[in-house]
Amino acid sequence: MMKDLGRLRNAAVLGLATLAAGVSAFVVTEARAEYPERPITLVIAYGPGGATDISGRTLSVPLGKIIPQPVLVVNRAGAGGATGAVSVRDAAADGYTMMVSRVGTHTVNPAMKATLPYKLEEFDEVGVYEINPVACAVKADSDIKSMDDLIAKIKAAPKTVSYSSSGVGSLLHIAGAMAAREFGVENPVEELIHIPLKGGGAAATAVLAGTATFICTNSSALASFVANKQLRPLMVTTKEPVPGFDAPTAADLGKPNLHQLVGWSGIGAPKGLPAEVKEKWRGWMKEATSDKEFLDAMGKRGSVIQLMSPEESADFIQKQYNVFKKLVDDLGMRIEG
Amino acid sequence: MSFFDNLTSAFHLVANLESFLALAGGILIGVIAGAIPGMSATMAVALTLPFTFAMQPITGILLLLGVYKGGIFGGSIPAILIKTPGTPASSATILDGYPMAENGQAGKALGMALYASCTADLISNLSLILFAGWLASFALSFGPPEFFTLILFSLTIIAGVSGDSLIKGLLAAVFGLLLATVGLDLVYGTNRFNFNNANLMGGLNFIAVLIGLFAIPEILAYVWRPKSDTEQVRALGEQHVTFAEYRRCFRTIIRGSFIGVFLGSIPGIGAAPAAFLSYSEARRRSPNKKNFGKGEIEGVAASEAGNNGVAGATLIPLLALGVPGDVITAIIIGAFMVHGLQPGPMMFVANANIIYALFLGLIISSVLLFFIGGFAIKMFRYIADVPTSVLMPGVLILCVYGVYAVNNNVFDIIVMFAMGWLGYFMLRNDIPAAPFLIAFILGPLLEDNFRQAMLMSNGSAHILFRSWITWFFWGATMLTIAALIKTGLSARSDAAEALHATSRE
Numbered sequence: 001m002m003k004d005l006g007r008l009r010n011a012a013v014l015g016l017a018t019l020a021a022g023v024s025a026f027v028v029t030e031a032r033a034e035y036p037e038r039p040i041t042l043v044i045a046y047g048p049g050g051a052t053d054i055s056g057r058t059l060s061v062p063l064g065k066i067i068p069q070p071v072l073v074v075n076r077a078g079a080g081g082a083t084g085a086v087s088v089r090d091a092a093a094d095g096y097t098m099m100v101s102r103v104g105t106h107t108v109n110p111a112m113k114a115t116l117p118y119k120l121e122e123f124d125e126v127g128v129y130e131i132n133p134v135a136c137a138v139k140a141d142s143d144i145k146s147m148d149d150l151i152a153k154i155k156a157a158p159k160t161v162s163y164s165s166s167g168v169g170s171l172l173h174i175a176g177a178m179a180a181r182e183f184g185v186e187n188p189v190e191e192l193i194h195i196p197l198k199g200g201g202a203a204a205t206a207v208l209a210g211t212a213t214f215i216c217t218n219s220s221a222l223a224s225f226v227a228n229k230q231l232r233p234l235m236v237t238t239k240e241p242v243p244g245f246d247a248p249t250a251a252d253l254g255k256p257n258l259h260q261l262v263g264w265s266g267i268g269a270p271k272g273l274p275a276e277v278k279e280k281w282r283g284w285m286k287e288a289t290s291d292k293e294f295l296d297a298m299g300k301r302g303s304v305i306q307l308m309s310p311e312e313s314a315d316f317i318q319k320q321y322n323v324f325k326k327l328v329d330d331l332g333m334r335i336e337g
Numbered sequence: 338m339s340f341f342d343n344l345t346s347a348f349h350l351v352a353n354l355e356s357f358l359a360l361a362g363g364i365l366i367g368v369i370a371g372a373i374p375g376m377s378a379t380m381a382v383a384l385t386l387p388f389t390f391a392m393q394p395i396t397g398i399l400l401l402l403g404v405y406k407g408g409i410f411g412g413s414i415p416a417i418l419i420k421t422p423g424t425p426a427s428s429a430t431i432l433d434g435y436p437m438a439e440n441g442q443a444g445k446a447l448g449m450a451l452y453a454s455c456t457a458d459l460i461s462n463l464s465l466i467l468f469a470g471w472l473a474s475f476a477l478s479f480g481p482p483e484f485f486t487l488i489l490f491s492l493t494i495i496a497g498v499s500g501d502s503l504i505k506g507l508l509a510a511v512f513g514l515l516l517a518t519v520g521l522d523l524v525y526g527t528n529r530f531n532f533n534n535a536n537l538m539g540g541l542n543f544i545a546v547l548i549g550l551f552a553i554p555e556i557l558a559y560v561w562r563p564k565s566d567t568e569q570v571r572a573l574g575e576q577h578v579t580f581a582e583y584r585r586c587f588r589t590i591i592r593g594s595f596i597g598v599f600l601g602s603i604p605g606i607g608a609a610p611a612a613f614l615s616y617s618e619a620r621r622r623s624p625n626k627k628n629f630g631k632g633e634i635e636g637v638a639a640s641e642a643g644n645n646g647v648a649g650a651t652l653i654p655l656l657a658l659g660v661p662g663d664v665i666t667a668i669i670i671g672a673f674m675v676h677g678l679q680p681g682p683m684m685f686v687a688n689a690n691i692i693y694a695l696f697l698g699l700i701i702s703s704v705l706l707f708f709i710g711g712f713a714i715k716m717f718r719y720i721a722d723v724p725t726s727v728l729m730p731g732v733l734i735l736c737v738y739g740v741y742a743v744n745n746n747v748f749d750i751i752v753m754f755a756m757g758w759l760g761y762f763m764l765r766n767d768i769p770a771a772p773f774l775i776a777f778i779l780g781p782l783l784e785d786n787f788r789q790a791m792l793m794s795n796g797s798a799h800i801l802f803r804s805w806i807t808w809f810f811w812g813a814t815m816l817t818i819a820a821l822i823k824t825g826l827s828a829r830s831d832a833a834e835a836l837h838a839t840s841r842e
Contacts (some may be wrong), residue, residue, distance in 0.1 A: 047664065048380055048382075050667075053723045054668075054671050057387055058387070061390075074746050075744065076744055078539020078540070079520070079521055079538030080743065082535060082539070083535055083744075083746070084527065086535040107536065113526065117533075124370040127408070137680070139397065140471050159795060167523070168521070168525065189347070193792055194792070195793065196523055197785075198523075198605075198785065199667075201660065201661045204660075205604055206475075206480075208660065209477045209478070209480055210480065211480045211481060224670070224674070224679040227679045228681030232594040293390070293391075297390055298673050300674055300675055300676075310511050334523065335437060335526040
C-alpha cells in the first residue's frame with residue numbers, strides 16, 4: 001500500500017515537473033516569438049476556379065516557399081465575397097488570418113451596397129500585386145465596330161442595347177455603366193439594359209450567344225474569345241495597349257477617367273495589423289512576385305504584375321472606391337435593402 | 338498538317354508513361370475525393386490545378402480530366418453505401434442505390450453504377466469527338482428563354498419521384514423552392530430572407546442541404562430507435578451484376594447517356610439535373626415502374642448514366658467555343674491558359690495535335706475508369722459490412738467534416754443539422770425528400786432565367802416563345818402534365834369503382 005502511494009507520489013512529482021518544464025518552455029518561446037510561429041490562413045472570398053482563386057493560389061505557391069510556416073489557402077465564398085470578407089474582418093489582426101483582397105470585395109461592393117455588413121475602412125492592405133486591364137467587347141459579327149458605334153446605337157434606341165455582368169454589384173455591372181457614361185450616355189441605368197448572370201464565364205457566353213449586346217470585363221476573361229475571333233474588342237481601359245487586343249486604349253480615345261476602371265488583387269488583413277507583420281509581408285510579397293514561375297503563369301492569363309507598397313495600395317484602393325462611389329451616387333445605382 | 342500527321346503526333350503525346358500515370362492517378366484521386374462526402378469533384382480539380390503548372394500541357398490537362406471523371410463516379414459510392422452523396426451529381430443515385438444496399442445488394446448497386454458510368458463516359462467522349470461542332474452551335478442557341486422552358490419541363494420530374502402521394506411531393510417541392518430564394522436577389526441585389534445575417538447572404542449551402550436532407554435523418558432515426566434488427570450486419574452483397582441485368586438496363590443507360598450529353602453540352606446546367614432527368618425518363622418507360630425508389634437496379638443505372646454522360650460533353654463548349662460549361666471546366670480552361678493554349682475554334686487549327694491527344698486520352702480514361710473504379714468498389718464495399726452502431730457515428734463525423742470543408746464555415750454545419758431535423762420530420766411523415774432537392778437545385782435556375790428573359794424583352798412574355806426550342810419544351814411540358822392528369826384521373830376512377838364495388842357487396 002505504502003509502496004503504491006510512493007509510486008503515485010513519484011508519478012505526481014514527475015508529472016508536475018514535466019508540466020513546469022512545459023510551461024517554462026512555452027514562456028521562453030513566447031518571449032522569443034517571432035511572426036510567424038504557426039500556419040497562416042489565407043482566405044479567398046470566392047469559389048474555387050474563379051479569377052481570385054486562381055490568382056491567390058498561384059501566389060501561394062512562391063509564398064509557401066518563402067514563408068517559414070505553411071500557408072493554408074481556404075475558400076469561403078458566398079454573397080459576392082461578403083461572407084469571406086466578414087469572416088476576415090472578425091478575425092484577430094495578428095497576421096494569422098489574411099485574405100486575397102479583390103476589386104469586388106474591396107471597392108465595388110462597398111461603393112454599391114448600402115447594406116453590406118462590412119466597410120472598406122475595416123481592412124488593412126499589405127500590397128496590391130496584380131492589375132487586370134478591363135476591355136469592352138461585342139460579338140464578332142456585330143455591326144458595332146467602335147465605342148462610337150455603340151454609343152450611337154444606345155442613343156438612337158434607348159432600352160434596346162444590353163450588357164451582361166457576373167451579377168449585381170460586380171465590377172462588370174459598374175464597368176458597363178461607367179464606360180457608356182464616359183462616352184456621353186447621360187443616364188446609362190435608364191438607357192441600357194443590364195442583364196446579371198451567375199459568374200464571369202456565363203457573362204461572356206451571354207454576349208457570344210446574343211443574349212447581351214456588349215460586355216466590359218477583365219481582359220483575361222475575354223482573351224481566348226478575342227484570339228478566336230468570336231468577340232471583337234472595342235476598347236481597353238489602360239494607358240498601354242493590351243497584347244492580343246487590337247483595340248484603342250482609353251488614353252487613345254481621350255477618356256483618362258477610365259484608367260481607374262481596372263480589376264486588381266492584393267493581400268489584405270483585418271484592421272490594425274502590427275507594423276512588423278506588415279513589414280514581413282512586404283518582404284515576402286516582393287520576393288514572391290518576382291518569382292519567375294509566378295510571373296510566367298500570371299502573365300499568360302493576361303494580368304499585369306505590379307507590386308504596390310501598403311501605402312500605395314491603400315491610396316490606390318481609396319481612389320478607385322471614390323470614383324465608383326461618385327458614379328453610383330450620380331446614377332442612383334446604390335443597392336438598398 | 339494533315340489529319341494523319343495530327344493523329345500520329347497525338348499518339349506521341351499520349352503514348353508515354355507520364356500521360357498514363359497522370360490519367361490513372363487523376364482518376365484515383367478523383368474517385369477517393371468523390372467518395373468523401375463534402376469533397377466535391379470541383380474541389381478536387383481546383384486543388385490539383387497548381388500541381389499541373391509544372392507539367393507538360395497534355396499531361397496536366399489529362400490529370401485534371403482524370404480527377405473530374407473519377408470524382409463524378411466516386412460520388413456514387415457513399416450515395417449507395419451510406420445514403421450520403423459524395424458529390425451533388427450523385428444525389429439521384431441515392432433513390433435506388435441506398436435501398437439496394439439495405440436489401441443486401443450493395444455490391445450489385447456499385448457494380449451497376451460502375452458499368453453505367455463507364456458506358457456513359459464512353460458515349461459522352463465519342464459524342465465529343467464526333468459531334469462537338471454541331472452540339473456547340475446548338476448549345477449557343479440556348480438563351481435565357483430556352484433555359485427557362487427547359488427547366489420548367491425538368492420540374493415535371495417531381496411527379497416521378499414523389500412516391501405514392503403527389504400532394505406530398507408538391508408540398509416538399511414548394512418548400513424546396515422557398516428555401517432556394519434565401520440569399521441575394523439576382524436582379525436587384527437586395528437581401529431575401531437573410532435576417533441581416535451575413536452567413537445567409539450567400540444562400541443556403543447546397544452541399545449542407547444535400548447531406549442534411551439525406552444522411553442526417555438516417556442517423557436521427559437510428560438514434561431514436563436503435564432496433565435490434567438494424568444491428569444485424571448487412572450482407573456484403575457479393576453478387577455481381579449479371580449480363581442479363583446489364584442488357585435489361587442497356588436502353589436506359591444509352592438514353593441516360595444522351596440526356597447527359599445534351600444537357601452537358603449546354604453551359605450552365607450541370608450533372609445533377611441530368612441525373613434526375615435520366616432517372617425520371619427511365620422510370621416513366623420502365624415496366625418495373627412500381628419498384629423505382631425501392632431498390633430498382635435500373636434506377637441506379639439511369640442516374641449514373643445521366644451524370645457521367647455530362648462529364649465528356651461539358652468539354653464540347655470548352656473546346657469548340659472556349660466556353661466553360663460548369664465550374665470544373667472553368668478551372669480546366671485555366672490550365673489550358675497557363676500553358677499558353679486558347680481553347681476555342683482556333684485551337685483546332687493551331688494546336689490540333691493537342692486536341693487529338695486529348696481525344697485519345699479521353700477514350701483511354703473510360704477504360705481506366707472501369708478498372709480503377711472496380712478496384713475502388715472492392716475497397717469501399719466493406720463499408721456495407723460495418724455494423725450500424727459503428728457506422729452511424731462514423732458517418733456523422735464524416736458529414737460534419739465534409740460540410741465544414743466545403744466553405745470552411747461553421748454556419749454550414751448548423752444548416753446541415755437544421756436540414757437534418759427537417760429531413761427527419763419529412764421521413765416520419767412519408768414526405769419524399771427528392772422533390773425538395775430537385776426544386777432546390779432547379780428553382781434558382783428557373784427564376785434567374787425567367788427574370789433574365791424578362792429583362793431582355795423589357796417585360797414582354799413573347800420572348801418565351803421566340804424559338805422552336807422554347808416551343809418544343811412548352812409542348813413537352815404540356816404533354817407530361819396532361820399525361821399526369823390522365824393517370825391521376827384513371828387512378829381515381831379505379832378507386833371510385835373499387836369503392837363502388839365494395840359498397841355494393
